[in-house]
Amino acid sequence: MKFDIPALKINQKFQTFIVLSIVLFGFKLFAPGSDSITYLLINDLLVGFTVAAFIFYLMDWIHLKKINPLSLVMNIGIFTAVIFLLITFSNTILRGLSTENNIYFPKTGFIPNLVVFVYSFIILGSLSYIFLAFRELYSLKQKRDINTYFNTMVVFFILASYSTLLQKSTDLLYIKDTFFIISILLIIINSIKISWIAFIVKKEKKILLFLSIIIAILFVSNLVKNSGNNNANLLVQFSPALNQFFNIIGIYGAIYFSILFFTTLFHIPTAEAFDRKAQEVTSLQYFSKLITEVLDFDDLVKTITDIASKISNADAAWIAWQENGGLKSVGNNSIGFLDADLITSFVAENKNKYNLNETVFISMDKFQKKSQLGESFSNITVSPLRAHNELKGYLLTGKKNNFLFDDEDKNALDTFSDYASIAIENSRLFEESIIKERLEKELDVAREVQRKILPSKNPNYEGLSISTVFIPAFEVGGDYYDFFEIDKYTFGFVIADVSGKGISAAFIMAEVKGIFESLSKTIKTPKNILIKANEILQRTLDRKNFVSAAYGFIDLQNETMLISRAGHCPIILLRDNSIENLRPSGIGLGLNFSDHFSNTLEEIKIDLKENDIIVLYTDGITEAKNKLLEDFGSDLFEKILIENCDKDADYISNKVIREVTLFSQNHPQHDDITLVILKWKQKLKIDGEKEWQNSTLQPKI
Amino acid sequence: MKSKNHKLEENELTVKSRTENLSAIRNFVSAGALEIGIPLKIVENIILAVDEACTNIIKHAYKYFPEGEIIVKLKFSREKFTVIIIDHGVPFEPETIPDPDLQTYYRQHRVGGLGMYLMKSLMDEVKYVSVPGKYNQVLLSKNLLTTH
Amino acid sequence: MAEFNASTKDLGEVSVIYLQGYLDAHTAPSLENTFSNLIEKGKYCTVVNFTELAYISSAGLGVFMAFIEKMRENNGDIKLSSMSDKVYNIFDLLGFPLLYEIYKTEDEAVNKFIESKNLEK
Numbered sequence: 001m002k003f004d005i006p007a008l009k010i011n012q013k014f015q016t017f018i019v020l021s022i023v024l025f026g027f028k029l030f031a032p033g034s035d036s037i038t039y040l041l042i043n044d045l046l047v048g049f050t051v052a053a054f055i056f057y058l059m060d061w062i063h064l065k066k067i068n069p070l071s072l073v074m075n076i077g078i079f080t081a082v083i084f085l086l087i088t089f090s091n092t093i094l095r096g097l098s099t100e101n102n103i104y105f106p107k108t109g110f111i112p113n114l115v116v117f118v119y120s121f122i123i124l125g126s127l128s129y130i131f132l133a134f135r136e137l138y139s140l141k142q143k144r145d146i147n148t149y150f151n152t153m154v155v156f157f158i159l160a161s162y163s164t165l166l167q168k169s170t171d172l173l174y175i176k177d178t179f180f181i182i183s184i185l186l187i188i189i190n191s192i193k194i195s196w197i198a199f200i201v202k203k204e205k206k207i208l209l210f211l212s213i214i215i216a217i218l219f220v221s222n223l224v225k226n227s228g229n230n231n232a233n234l235l236v237q238f239s240p241a242l243n244q245f246f247n248i249i250g251i252y253g254a255i256y257f258s259i260l261f262f263t264t265l266f267h268i269p270t271a272e273a274f275d276r277k278a279q280e281v282t283s284l285q286y287f288s289k290l291i292t293e294v295l296d297f298d299d300l301v302k303t304i305t306d307i308a309s310k311i312s313n314a315d316a317a318w319i320a321w322q323e324n325g326g327l328k329s330v331g332n333n334s335i336g337f338l339d340a341d342l343i344t345s346f347v348a349e350n351k352n353k354y355n356l357n358e359t360v361f362i363s364m365d366k367f368q369k370k371s372q373l374g375e376s377f378s379n380i381t382v383s384p385l386r387a388h389n390e391l392k393g394y395l396l397t398g399k400k401n402n403f404l405f406d407d408e409d410k411n412a413l414d415t416f417s418d419y420a421s422i423a424i425e426n427s428r429l430f431e432e433s434i435i436k437e438r439l440e441k442e443l444d445v446a447r448e449v450q451r452k453i454l455p456s457k458n459p460n461y462e463g464l465s466i467s468t469v470f471i472p473a474f475e476v477g478g479d480y481y482d483f484f485e486i487d488k489y490t491f492g493f494v495i496a497d498v499s500g501k502g503i504s505a506a507f508i509m510a511e512v513k514g515i516f517e518s519l520s521k522t523i524k525t526p527k528n529i530l531i532k533a534n535e536i537l538q539r540t541l542d543r544k545n546f547v548s549a550a551y552g553f554i555d556l557q558n559e560t561m562l563i564s565r566a567g568h569c570p571i572i573l574l575r576d577n578s579i580e581n582l583r584p585s586g587i588g589l590g591l592n593f594s595d596h597f598s599n600t601l602e603e604i605k606i607d608l609k610e611n612d613i614i615v616l617y618t619d620g621i622t623e624a625k626n627k628l629l630e631d632f633g634s635d636l637f638e639k640i641l642i643e644n645c646d647k648d649a650d651y652i653s654n655k656v657i658r659e660v661t662l663f664s665q666n667h668p669q670h671d672d673i674t675l676v677i678l679k680w681k682q683k684l685k686i687d688g689e690k691e692w693q694n695s696t697l698q699p700k701i
Numbered sequence: 702m703k704s705k706n707h708k709l710e711e712n713e714l715t716v717k718s719r720t721e722n723l724s725a726i727r728n729f730v731s732a733g734a735l736e737i738g739i740p741l742k743i744v745e746n747i748i749l750a751v752d753e754a755c756t757n758i759i760k761h762a763y764k765y766f767p768e769g770e771i772i773v774k775l776k777f778s779r780e781k782f783t784v785i786i787i788d789h790g791v792p793f794e795p796e797t798i799p800d801p802d803l804q805t806y807y808r809q810h811r812v813g814g815l816g817m818y819l820m821k822s823l824m825d826e827v828k829y830v831s832v833p834g835k836y837n838q839v840l841l842s843k844n845l846l847t848t849h
Numbered sequence: 850m851a852e853f854n855a856s857t858k859d860l861g862e863v864s865v866i867y868l869q870g871y872l873d874a875h876t877a878p879s880l881e882n883t884f885s886n887l888i889e890k891g892k893y894c895t896v897v898n899f900t901e902l903a904y905i906s907s908a909g910l911g912v913f914m915a916f917i918e919k920m921r922e923n924n925g926d927i928k929l930s931s932m933s934d935k936v937y938n939i940f941d942l943l944g945f946p947l948l949y950e951i952y953k954t955e956d957e958a959v960n961k962f963i964e965s966k967n968l969e970k
Binding site for chain 1: 780785831833835840
Binding site: 719720721723724727742745749752753756759760815816818819822823 | 852871873874875904906907908910911935939942943
């Protein structure tokens with residue numbers, strides 16, 4: 001089993017500490033005290049390891065908790081006070097416990113040993129905590145990783161502590177002194193720059209001023225007492241190295257808190273301003289990277305929130321993005337989804353209260369649901385994100401533990417949110433351009449398909465003149481017409497409109513063409529062709545798609561026409577200056593696959609007369625719109641046809657198209673326009689006699 | 702099944718980081734999702750994604766440490782159903798795991814990453830955030846309006 | 850009630866594993882044991898019957914990944930059968946049908962083994 005987890009390591013460290021303590025106690029109890037260097041070395045190494053074990057244990061604990069600087073200072077104060085009390089009353093306590101009046105403690109006996117042990121351990125524990133607290137304070141808000149300085153100092157602390165073992169020989173005393181002095185120098189160096197002060201609020205600075213002077217005094221008095229009091233003797237007896245470590249920490253404390261006092265007192269934001277300048281330079285590099293590189297929206301928002309929290313020294317940042325009429329939290333940086341959503345909705349509810357045209361600070365004190373937050377966010381900033389003067393969302397940052405934002409943060413965020421807006425807009429445009437490009441490619445393909453499907457030239461029959469006009473819509477509407485020269489005397493024609501647009505419509509058109517082409521060769525009546533076509537389309541059309549069509553045969557020999565219609569516009573027969581809309585009944589192809597389709601499909605037969613004009617069209621003509629969104633309409637269409645019925649087919653179709661174009665100028669064509677005009681010119685009989693007869697309509701089911 | 706080591710609140714479940722609790726997590730999520738009328742087919746996908754996320758947490762965030770906490774929260778609106786899973790383990794970035802290549806896995810006897818791929822395929826949104834030293838959250842959400 | 854159970858049936862050359870219940874990270878080790886036992890006994894031709902499997906997660910799928918090569922190296926295979934649509938969809942989502950032979954019924958899968966053994970002879 002792999003129990004490899006921090007919590008468990010903590011336990012292991014604690015166990016190590018306990019075991020070492022017991023060993024140390026046993027050693028103290030049973031090993032005879034001596035001044036020999038070997039004894040002292042073993043003793044002090046044991047003490048050293050115990051301290052180390054305890055420090056490592058505490059280290060995880062402190063890291064887990066992430067305490068803020070003020071409470072760290074407070075804790076140092078408490079432990080210093082504990083030591084202070086311990087030293088002050090040690091005389092009384094120890095004298096009371098001692099059977100003899102000898103405060104130079106006997107080295108044997110369980111109880112006395114235990115007392116010394118406990119006494120030393122309280123000091124040892126307090127020292128460990130103070131040491132670690134210094135370490136935390138040192139690394140707090142450090143911009144660069146300069147742990148090396150601190151680690152060097154620790155090494156010298158150890159060297160200085162252990163070199164006290166050499167003090168028996170006066171020749172080597174200088175080693176101890178050297179290490180001690182270097183340690184003090186390093187302490188001073190490491191104490192000078194206390195950058196975290198810049199990040200706390202005025203009220204806390206006042207408390208800090210008060211605390212630091214008291215703690216500095218405590219440290220100094222501990223040091224003084226330690227050199228004159230029992231404590232020193234006891235500690236020296238317990239472990240000379242620990243005693244030295246006590247002194248070093250005492251000096252560290254005295255120096256650090258004195259400096260802290262004066263820094264707090266005279267703290268002027270010059271250092272902070274300097275840091276910010278450096279930060280701004282790096283931020284500018286980020287900005288340019290942001291605008292040129294990151295184009296994926298998810299990556300982009302993460303980068304933006306990352307930079308935003310850096311430049312405003314915030315604990316967390318996120319973006320409230322406008323989507324579907326609401327605000328959605330995206331790009332969360334160091335803030336949970338729930339917290340971000342809660343604060344986002346608070347901002348959304350109150351957006352009218354604040355002037356959100358620029359970065360504003362909002363205190364979370366006014367937030368009723370503050371207790372529901374997982375973490376104690378105390379202050380937030382909200383900056384608008386705009387593209388083309390349109391509000392797209394907000395960039396939010398938050399600080400915890402009562403840290404405040406200042407005007408520098410506001411300026412940084414104001415500038416940055418402008419950059420961020422541009423970057424977001426760029427990424428959006430990029431995505432749009434990809435989509436647009438893909439759509440255009442698709443439409444190119446669709447247009448190409450359509451172009452290849454429609455007949456490239458009209459068939460040439462004696463006695464029949466044919467005129468066709470096809471105007472594709474930008475998006476490819478799915479219109480289709482075709483002619484089939486079955487034999488010398490039989491001419492087939494079809495006009496169809498596929499539902500839908502674009503590439504899908506184009507593919508259905510291609511299929512429909514294939515179906516009609518093959519059926520035209522084998523089946524002799526329009527009705528049966530449409531029935532069969534419907535059957536075949538059942539396999540390929542999905543529910544949403546259907547095809548309207550009209551199919552006809554003209555028998556040139558017998559001068560008749562057979563027509564069936566499946567849900568298509570009526571077929572116009574223009575004869576003797578009047579219009580007849582031929583409307584054989586029938587459902588569109590692909591809508592019904594039962595017998596109902598064939599049962600309702602009509603086929604009509606018409607005897608053709610000289611100058612009969614047959615007009616096939618799609619709704620692209622009658623539904624062409626003008627800028628008032630009025631339809632071109634069938635009345636106007638019929639009027640034009642009647643007015644020009646004595647002209648030839650090409651003239652009529654040109655005229656119709658010209659009128660449609662004039663009508664719908666200033667309004668984009670949104671569907672294909674197809675017009676097919678067939679004009680029947682009866683062959684002149686030898687005697688030139690013309691038959692004028694009423695045509696007979698014969699519905700056949 | 703008896704519920705052990707977990708407290709049940711209205712929209713929140715807290716369990717220890719043990720694989721034996723996966724079934725309790727699944728039951729909790731599926732009950733919550735079915736209650737608001739999400740179709741069973743979609744609920745099945747959601748609980749699989751949640752199972753994968755929690756398995757990842759047990760394996761990678763807690764590294765099989767059995768005493769960690771896993772908190773599962775449900776949030777729903779008309780548009781979407783959201784599950785947020787919180788842990789206090791080691792930060793683990795599920796988003797950075799590449800989609801699996803089964804052939805390579807076959808050769809290497811590996812299976813990691815399949816779960817992440819499943820989560821991404823089954824849900825509309827898979828997001829992750831780590832608040833250093835505090836917690837990690839995985840957000841899984843399913844749009845309810847677009848799925849039929 | 851146990852959440853998951855894997856029982857084995859010995860058909861001579863071919864073994865059939867019947868899965869029942871919920872196969873997840875918690876129950877996957879149990880299936881691993883079943884496979885390990887088969888390998889110990891030198892049984893490399895396995896049909897897994899999914900009829901009664903209600904649920905599978907990637908941890909469960911991982912078990913098949915872990916043993917397939919071992920089986921195939923020894924001239925055997927893991928063939929899957931009788932999956933519900935729900936379980937099949939998950940296998941499909943991860944591209945498993947490319948790696949595993951999946952059959953509608955247990956008999957089909959068993960017969961496939963027998964056919965290939967006959968061919969060898």
